[in-house]
Amino acid sequence: MFMKNNPDIQDKFGVFWYNDPELFEWSDIDFENKAAEFAASGINIVMTFSCTHFRWSCYPYWDLINERLAMLVKACHKYNIRVVEHHSSHLTFNPRDKAEWDYAENVLKVRKSTLTSFPGLREFIASGDPEIAPGVYLSSCRQIDGRTGEYARTSYHGYGLCFNNPDYRKRYFEYLESVYKTGVDGIMTDDVQYFGAGNACACKHCREKFKAEYSYDLPLPAEWGKFYGDYQNPAFVAWLRFRFDSTADFQQAVSDHAASLGYDMLRPNYATSTFTRNQTGYPFEKAGHLWSHVFQENMFSSVMRASWPSWTADAMHRRAMAEKFDVEPMSMFYPARYDDYYFCWALSRAWGHLLMATPEGGDLNSVEQKFYTFEEKNPRWTTQANIPAKTAFMQPRSSLDLAADAVEGSGRPFSVWTQAGVFGNLPFDIIFEDEPLENFQKYTLIVIAGATMLSDRQLDILKKYCDNGGRVLVSGPFGIYNTDGTLRDNPEKIFGFTAELNGIEPTGEGVLVWNDTKIKLPAVEESYFLSNITGDAQIIAETRDGKVLGISAMNGNFLWLAGGVRIRSVEASHYAYCISRWVNGQTVSAEAPAYAAGYIKAVPGRILELFADRVNQVSVAGGEYLTKLAYSKESGDMRIYLVNVENLLAEPPAKISHGDIFANFAENAAAGKKELFVSCLLENCGGIEEVYAVSPEFAGEKDLHFSVEQDTLNISVEPGTFAGYLEINIITKDAKDEYRS
Secondary structure, eight states: OOOSSOTTSOOOEEEEEEOHHHHHTOOHHHHHHHHHHHHHTTOOEEEEEETTOSGGGGGGGHHHHHHHHHHHHHHHHTTTOEEEEEEESSOEEOOOSHHHHHHHHHHHHHTTOOGGGSTTHHHHHHHOOOEEETTEEGGGGBOBBTTTSSBOBOTTSEEOBOTTOHHHHHHHHHHHHHHHTTTOSEEEEEOOOOOTTTTBOOSHHHHHHHHHHHOOOOOOHHHHHHHTTOTTOHHHHHHHHHHHHHHHHHHHHHHHHHHHTTOOOBOOEEESOSSSOOTTOOOTTTTGGGOSEEEEEOOTTBOHHHHHHHHHHHHHHHHHHHHHHTOEEEEEEOOOSHHHHHHHHHHHHHHTOEEEEOOTTSOOHHHHHHHHHHHHHSOOOOTTEEOOOSEEEEOOHHHHHHSSSHIIIIIHHHHHHHHHHHHTTOOEEEEOTTOOHHHHTTOSEEEEESOOBOOHHHHHHHHHHHHTTOEEEEESOOSOBOTTSOBOSOGGGGGTEEEEEEEEEEEOOEEEEETTEEEEEOOEEEEEEEEEEEESEEEEEEETTOOEEEEEETTTTEEEEOSSSOOSSGGGSOOOOBOOOTTTTTTOEEEOOOOOHHHHHHTHHHHHHHHSOOTTOEEEESSOEEEEEEEETTTOOEEEEEEEOTTOSOOTTSEEETTOOOGGGSTTOOOOSSOEEEEEEOSOOTTEEEEEEEOTTSSSOEEOEEEEETTEEEEEEOTTSOSSEEEEEEEETTOOGGGOO
C-alpha cells in the first residue's frame, strides 16, 4: 500500500508518454529500462500521457492500450513507482473538413504518431459512432447544444459526451474497471467539462435532472437566446450551478466506483488559471475533496517569459487548496531545454509546489537527474511547510462563474491585486468565499476585488471580521448581486453607511490620503466613483475635480476604493500569453503583450504596502528577485527562496517566443557580480544560530553572514554566489537535526 500524503515521502511526478514506439514496438525490457531511468531521477509517481488521449476515438484499440499499460505498471512497480493513468474521459475527434483533419494529424504528429499508425483509425473516426452496448451508439451520449438542439462542438474539432447520460457512464465505468485491472495506482479522468461555447448540455437527461433538482425547465432552441447570458434570471444562474453539480457528481461517481471495486486510487487533478470564468463547468474546486494532488497546468502554448507573474499568483491558489484538503500542490510545465527547465524548477520550489515537467511528447529525465542530486541532499519541504501570510485575497468564485461581466468585473480586478502582491513579494494566501469567520480572522488584511456576487452570510462574516479588528480592503463594486443573480441595493449598508456607485467612466488624477501618507492615483479610463454618501464614512481618495474614489468606515477597518485604480482592460495585468507550439513552436515570435508591472507596483502595490502587514516579507537590495519565506511546522527552521527574474518580463515592442533563453538559468551561467542584501521582518528573531545557502549551481553549503536588528533579519550574499536560484536556510536554536538538509 502506497502512502498518499506522508510528508516524509518526497513524491516526485514524472511523465510517461506512450506513443507509437511504446504502443507497437517496446518489449518488457524497454519498459523496465525506462522505469529505471525514472527511478534514477527520483521519480516515484508516473503520470501517463498518450497519442491516444482522446480515448473514445481509439475505441477499437482499448485492449492494446491496456496491454501496454500493464507492461508499464509491471516495470514501474519493480522500482516502487506508482502509475497514474491519464486520458480524456469523453472527448472525440470528429473532423468535418480538411482543416480539421489536419488539426488531428498535427496533434498526433507532436505526440510522435499519425492516424496511419493505427490501421482503420481514420475510417473509424470518420464514422465516429460505435455501438458501445447492445443497441446503444456513442452518438446518443453526446452533449447537446441548447442553441441548436444538435451535437455540441468542442474546441478540439469534435464532440463530447454527457456526464448525466446513464449509457455513457455505464460503458465508461466498465472501461475504467478494465484499466484498474492493469494494476495502475491512480486515475485521472481528464476533460470533465461541458462545451458548445458554454451552451451545453441540453440533452434529455440534463433537462430531466435539472427540472427535478431546480424546478426550472430548460428552454427549447427557439427561446435559448433569451435565456442564455441573462445573469439576472434565477433560472439561468441555477442552470450554471447545475452544470457544476453535474461534473462534480461525475467525479464523485468515479471515486465511488473505484472504491466499490476495492481500489484506493490516487486522483491528481488540475486546472490552468482559476481566476477566470469556468465556462465549461470544470469541477476542480467543487470536487477538491477527491483529489490526491492539486496542480496547475502552466499551459503548453503559454510563453513562460510573459506568463510567470500570472502563474505565480495562481500558484498561491493551489497552495490554498492543498492546505484545505491536506494534500500537496503541484505545477506542470512544458520546458524543452535545460534553462527553461531550471526556471520552472526554481519557480515551483519557491511556490512550495511539486514539479511535473515534460516537453510535449517526451521527457527531460537526463536534465532532471542533476536536480534530483540536489534534492537528495536538500529535500524540499512537503506538507509540513508553511508560507506565513498576514494578508489574504478572497477569491470571487461566485462572481467569476455566476455573475455578469466576469472578465472585466471580476477576473481582471482580482489579477491586478494579486499580481500587486506578487511584484511586491508580499506574503499572501487565497481565501475561499465559503470559509468560516475563524479562518478570516487568521489574517490582518482581507483584500476583496471583483466580488460582485456575495451572499448575505458572506457580507455578515466580513462585517464581524471588521468588528473584531480585521481590516477589509475592497476594490471596485462588491456584493451588487445576490446569489441567484438578482440585484442587491446598497450592500455597503451592513458596514454602517450608504453610497451611490457611479460609472463606468473616465476619472482624472487623484490622491489617496491615509494618515501622513499620500499616494498619487493616475487618471483611469474606466473607473467607478461614489456619491450621496450617508452614515459613518470618511473620504480617503478623490480626484482633483472632487469625484470620490474611496472611503473609510468602521474606524478604518473597512476601506472601499470604488475607483481610481486601473482594474479593467487587458493592459491592467499580466496573463498567460500564448503562441501556438503545435507548428514551429520554438521559432515563432510575437510582440510582448502590454507591460503592466510598472503601474501595478506604483499604484495597487503601494496601496498594499500602506495597509498590509509587512511581517515575513522578504526584500532584496541589489537585484530583482521573486522571494518567499517558509518555515517548517515541525522544526521551526526557516527558508528563504530567491528566484532571479531580472530581465525576464519583456516590454513591447520587444519580441518574445518559446525559444527565448533564460540566461540567468542557463547551464554554467555566470554568477551575479553584485552583493545582495536580504532582509525580512520576523515575528520572532530569537534563537537564530546559522544561516547558509544551497543551490543546484554549486556543491555543498555556503555560510552567509547575518545579523539581527530588533525584529529584522539581515543577510548578505557575496558576489559570485549564484545566477538563477538560491535557497537560504535559517537554522534556529531549537531545530531538530532531522529537518536540516
